[in-house]
Amino acid sequence: MAREAALALPAARRAWALPRDAGWYALLLPAFLLMTLLYVAPILQVLAISVTEPAPGIGNYERLFTNPGVQRVIGTTLRICVTTTAVALLLGYALSYVIALASPRAQRWWLLGVLVPLWISVLVRAFAWVTLLRRQGLVNQGLDALGLIEEPLRLVWNEFGIVVGMVHYMVPYAVLPMLAAMKEIDPRLLAAARGMGASRLTVFRRVFLPLSLPGLIAAGVLVFIFSLGFYITPAILGGGKTLMAAEWIKLQILDLVRWGLGAMLATVLVVAILVTLAVFSRVVDLRRLFGGGR
Amino acid sequence: MTGGYRAGPLARGIAWATVIYLVLPITIVVPVSMTDRRYLSLPYETLSLRHYANLLGSEAWLGAIWQSLWIAIASTAIAVVAGTLCAIGCWRLARRSTEWVRALMLLPLIIPSIVYAVGLYRWFGTLDLLDRFLGVTLAHGVTGIPYVVITVSTALAAFDPRLEQAARGMGASLGQTLRWVILPRIAPGIASGAIFAFIHSWDELVLVLFIASRNVFTLPRKIWDGINENLDPTMAAVAVLLIVFTVLLLLLDGALRARRDP
Amino acid sequence: MTALPRPEAMAPAGSAAHALELRGLSKRYGSFTAVDAVSLRVERGQFLTLLGPSGSGKTTILMAIAGFVAPSAGAVLLDGADITALPPERRDFGMVFQGYALFPHMTVAENVAFPLRVRRLGQAAREAKVRAALDLVQLSAFAERRPSQLSGGQQQRVALARALVFEPDLLLLDEPLSALDKKLRAELQEELKALHRRIGRTFVNVTHDQEEALSLSDQVAILNHGKLVQMGAPEALYERPRTRFVADFLGKSNFLRGTVREVRPDMMALQAGGTRLLQAVQGAHPAPGTPALLSLRPEKIALLAGEEAADNAVAGRIEAWAYLGAGYALTVATDDLGPLRVALPAWRAPIAPREGLPVRLGWSAEAAVPVLEDADGA
Numbered sequence: 001m002a003r004e005a006a007l008a009l010p011a012a013r014r015a016w017a018l019p020r021d022a023g024w025y026a027l028l029l030p031a032f033l034l035m036t037l038l039y040v041a042p043i044l045q046v047l048a049i050s051v052t053e054p055a056p057g058i059g060n061y062e063r064l065f066t067n068p069g070v071q072r073v074i075g076t077t078l079r080i081c082v083t084t085t086a087v088a089l090l091l092g093y094a095l096s097y098v099i100a101l102a103s104p105r106a107q108r109w110w111l112l113g114v115l116v117p118l119w120i121s122v123l124v125r126a127f128a129w130v131t132l133l134r135r136q137g138l139v140n141q142g143l144d145a146l147g148l149i150e151e152p153l154r155l156v157w158n159e160f161g162i163v164v165g166m167v168h169y170m171v172p173y174a175v176l177p178m179l180a181a182m183k184e185i186d187p188r189l190l191a192a193a194r195g196m197g198a199s200r201l202t203v204f205r206r207v208f209l210p211l212s213l214p215g216l217i218a219a220g221v222l223v224f225i226f227s228l229g230f231y232i233t234p235a236i237l238g239g240g241k242t243l244m245a246a247e248w249i250k251l252q253i254l255d256l257v258r259w260g261l262g263a264m265l266a267t268v269l270v271v272a273i274l275v276t277l278a279v280f281s282r283v284v285d286l287r288r289l290f291g292g293g294r
Numbered sequence: 295m296t297g298g299y300r301a302g303p304l305a306r307g308i309a310w311a312t313v314i315y316l317v318l319p320i321t322i323v324v325p326v327s328m329t330d331r332r333y334l335s336l337p338y339e340t341l342s343l344r345h346y347a348n349l350l351g352s353e354a355w356l357g358a359i360w361q362s363l364w365i366a367i368a369s370t371a372i373a374v375v376a377g378t379l380c381a382i383g384c385w386r387l388a389r390r391s392t393e394w395v396r397a398l399m400l401l402p403l404i405i406p407s408i409v410y411a412v413g414l415y416r417w418f419g420t421l422d423l424l425d426r427f428l429g430v431t432l433a434h435g436v437t438g439i440p441y442v443v444i445t446v447s448t449a450l451a452a453f454d455p456r457l458e459q460a461a462r463g464m465g466a467s468l469g470q471t472l473r474w475v476i477l478p479r480i481a482p483g484i485a486s487g488a489i490f491a492f493i494h495s496w497d498e499l500v501l502v503l504f505i506a507s508r509n510v511f512t513l514p515r516k517i518w519d520g521i522n523e524n525l526d527p528t529m530a531a532v533a534v535l536l537i538v539f540t541v542l543l544l545l546l547d548g549a550l551r552a553r554r555d556p
Numbered sequence: 557m558t559a560l561p562r563p564e565a566m567a568p569a570g571s572a573a574h575a576l577e578l579r580g581l582s583k584r585y586g587s588f589t590a591v592d593a594v595s596l597r598v599e600r601g602q603f604l605t606l607l608g609p610s611g612s613g614k615t616t617i618l619m620a621i622a623g624f625v626a627p628s629a630g631a632v633l634l635d636g637a638d639i640t641a642l643p644p645e646r647r648d649f650g651m652v653f654q655g656y657a658l659f660p661h662m663t664v665a666e667n668v669a670f671p672l673r674v675r676r677l678g679q680a681a682r683e684a685k686v687r688a689a690l691d692l693v694q695l696s697a698f699a700e701r702r703p704s705q706l707s708g709g710q711q712q713r714v715a716l717a718r719a720l721v722f723e724p725d726l727l728l729l730d731e732p733l734s735a736l737d738k739k740l741r742a743e744l745q746e747e748l749k750a751l752h753r754r755i756g757r758t759f760v761n762v763t764h765d766q767e768e769a770l771s772l773s774d775q776v777a778i779l780n781h782g783k784l785v786q787m788g789a790p791e792a793l794y795e796r797p798r799t800r801f802v803a804d805f806l807g808k809s810n811f812l813r814g815t816v817r818e819v820r821p822d823m824m825a826l827q828a829g830g831t832r833l834l835q836a837v838q839g840a841h842p843a844p845g846t847p848a849l850l851s852l853r854p855e856k857i858a859l860l861a862g863e864e865a866a867d868n869a870v871a872g873r874i875e876a877w878a879y880l881g882a883g884y885a886l887t888v889a890t891d892d893l894g895p896l897r898v899a900l901p902a903w904r905a906p907i908a909p910r911e912g913l914p915v916r917l918g919w920s921a922e923a924a925v926p927v928l929e930d931a932d933g934a
């Protein structure tokens with residue numbers, strides 16, 4: 001029973017034998033090299049700069065405790081991030097709750113309203129908020145035309161403006177993990193609780209809220225860490241008066257050429273974010289969040 | 295989740311207000327872009343398209359759009375090739391070590407771009423990649439990898455691993471298995487990843503602020519300068535074009551998804 | 557189990573080359589042993605079936621043969637050459653997967669052409685071979701359909717055509733018929749058997765359906781808990797099961813327990829309560845006084861009329877009965893041997909069964925076989 005020659009596998013391929021799975025590991029290589037050489041290495045360099053410039057040592061980190069400027073920036077950043085997170089969670093929770101309980105048809109429309117803003121350019125959105133909120137902006141013009149205000153309100157180029165813009169950016173990120181968690185709650189459970197005589201509020205407090213809590217925590221972590229290093233929106237809507245961490249770092253490096261100080265705060269940002277993630281790693285699954293949401 | 299249970303009036307009120315808050319500022323730029331005035335405002339007497347004419351007649355804007363487009367296309371290619379291969383490798387090997395590789399690929403989503411921009415500014419300085427097309431493309435490509443890894447991994451989760459075994463068992467080499475069996479099956483996932491990597495590069499500003507100055511001048515950079523220097527309705531016209539473009543890409547993604555899971 | 561000879565000792569000595577051999581194949585997942593030192597040999601052109609209950613390691617063995625599972629110990633040999641480390645794509649085996657694994661994005665013809673495309677066969681030759689393979693499984697009319705547009709039986713035949721089209725020397729089949737309904741399964745069993753005869757390749761088939769194993773195979777290897785319990789031709793396994801597990805798993809059986817009283821060169825006598833049993837012996841002779849276990853197939857028990865004599869005879873009452881068309885299945889309660897299952901042909905049955913009816917059962921000294929108790933009580 002001699003096999004026809006044409007049906008044998010190409011001979012060259014039989015010859016070389018690499019270890020099992022070597023080919024699959026080779027597939028990882030391009031991404032791995034790109035990521036380590038062009039992403040991880042520059043970031044490690046930032047960490048290195050923070051302890052070597054201007055002089056080797058932890059001098060830059062001492063500024064965290066001695067320099068009021070640095071402390072003010074950190075204070076502002078934390079304040080804005082906490083406010084943003086709280087507001088985004090509140091709005092996002094109500095939105096997810098309504099979406100989760102809506103009919104499938106209605107769900108699609110609601111989701112469109114959440115996902116389209118998510119993918120619109122941050123710059124475009126910041127621009128839109130400037131158009132609306134500045135002194136001669138559409139909001140002030142409208143209020144003025146209605147005779148509701150004497151003086152234009154100061155809505156932008158301050159912390160208020162930053163929070164408005166940041167919450168706008170963060171609400172979709174808050175909705176995605178919460179919605180994913182809420183979609184897994186069995187609606188019959190809620191109907192059954194209502195049927196047993198519980199009020200709407202009781203059903204929410206005793207059944208829905210505890211079940212959606214993991215999603216709420218995940219959303220909170222996500223929004224908070226995204227807010228910490230946010231650059232564009234605070235820079236545009238803060239008008240250079242309210243400095244958050246990212247803009248302060250840019251200022252140190254591009255304008256004042258104080259590499260050590262800038263790198264120090266950058267390091268603090270990364271450490272803060274990684275620590276937050278590590279603490280909550282069990283409830284936050286980034287991959288699922290991004291994979292399932294869009 | 296559907297059933298007889300509906301949200302109460304308070305929740306519905308907040309939800310509606312939130313959606314209006316999300317969508318309104320984006321829609322408001324449409325009338326503003328058609329104002330008949332020379333400054334940012336709603337149209338007074340008639341609708342005018344002259345700001346669009348302005349935009350499309352401007353060398354500077356068109357040049358920026360052109361540059362952004364090329365960078366986005368090239369960096370998407372990098373992200374798609376590297377990200378897809380990596381996702382497939384991780385999926386097939388499924389070891390603890392590959393879990394770490396996958397986590398590594400997600401880093402750019404987690405670490406603020408300002409930190410990366412600072413590092414890259416130095417790094418590219420030594421590599422002589424500052425203010426060069428290649429530099430920006432590489433930076434955008436690397437940071438676009440996570441989007442591709444996520445969408446392709448999601449597509450692979452629904453892929454029957456026995457098909458890969460069947461192909462290998464019939465004598466297909468790894469390359470043939472990839473080309474004829476795996477890639478055709480996960481093409482919609484790759485396309486989704488490509489769309490998101492493209493949008494990522496197309497919108498990216500923070501890195502560009504640090505690693506590009508005169509030679510490479512992308513659209514976001516131009517908009518940034520516009521917002522900081524002269525707020526005029528041409529900006530609104532740009533914004534509208536960008537919004538339309540993004541929505542078209544998302545619709546394309548939606549169509550691909552609909553084909554994938556009918 | 558310890559009394560079992562090593563299976564390779566049972567293979568004919570000095571057989572020709574071109575055969576598949578497993579030597580001490582083991583696969584461990586952590587501390588769990590899925591396959592435990594399995595050694596066996598399949599001669600060229602034979603149809604071997606791996607038979608065993610779910611989880612007994614059949615798929616794992618097949619995957620190790622195909623190269624998808626790396627054995628923890630032992631070797632896979634083809635024509636005497638060790639191929640344990642050879643990756644699957646270089647083994648040149650045809651394989652039909654559990655669930656078929658047809659490529660959903662290709663048509664039937666493209667699926668079947670796949671192994672040829674991989675081998676860079678020219679267009680014309682490829683088309684001819686695909687046509688021939690589809691003819692073989694009688695699916696030529698469906699060449700342009702997608703797998704999702706085919707019935708289960710048709711899909712199975714596509715998988716078969718795809719595995720055969722590149723004329724592999726060895727075809728591996730993992731429960732190829734399990735997803736089909738009974739009638740279709742019977743039909744495809746016929747086809748598979750005819751196909752095997754026609755093309756004369758070596759087939760290794762996995763199933764947990766004992767009828768399929770008996771009707772298709774030249775050799776059956778019975779597995780339990782990852783171990784090879786017994787291997788042999790279907791008739792040999794059915795007629796001379798070595799252990800209680802084999803007798804029970806392959807067909808139905810009654811088990812009679814007794815103590816050896818007397819041993820002669822070709823015969824022994826057992827005592828089971830008040831009943832004396834006469835039993836033929838071959839090979840090893842048990843010592844008097846030791847316990848013994850006999851396996852007795854229901855169809856080898858006859859109803860004795862009146863005072864008719866037999867080597868073994870026992871009285872009892874019908875406890876339950878069922879009419880099965882071709883015959884009756886009786887359960888007869890006896891004092892010394894417990895309930896015995898009896899298969900009675902319906903055509904000219906000597907009695908009309910009814911519950912409580914007293915009957916006398918008889919069987920010859922050659923009807924039953926001594927079997928070993930399984931070590932792990934399976």
Ligand SMILES: Nc1ncnc2c1ncn2[C@@H]1O[C@H](COP(=O)(O)OP(=O)(O)OP(=O)(O)O)[C@@H](O)[C@H]1O
Nearest residue numbers: 585588590608609610611612613614615616617764
């Ligand atoms: N990757 C694995 N990791 C751990 N255990 C495994 C793995 N694969 C198989 N097993 C175990 O090995 C044993 C044998 O599995 P195998 O698939 O070979 O059984 P099988 O005889 O084919 O059963 P079935 O008839 O149900 O297909 C099972 O107990 C199974 O749980």
Ligand SMILES: [Mg+2]
Nearest residue numbers: 614615616654
């Ligand atoms: Mg199996």
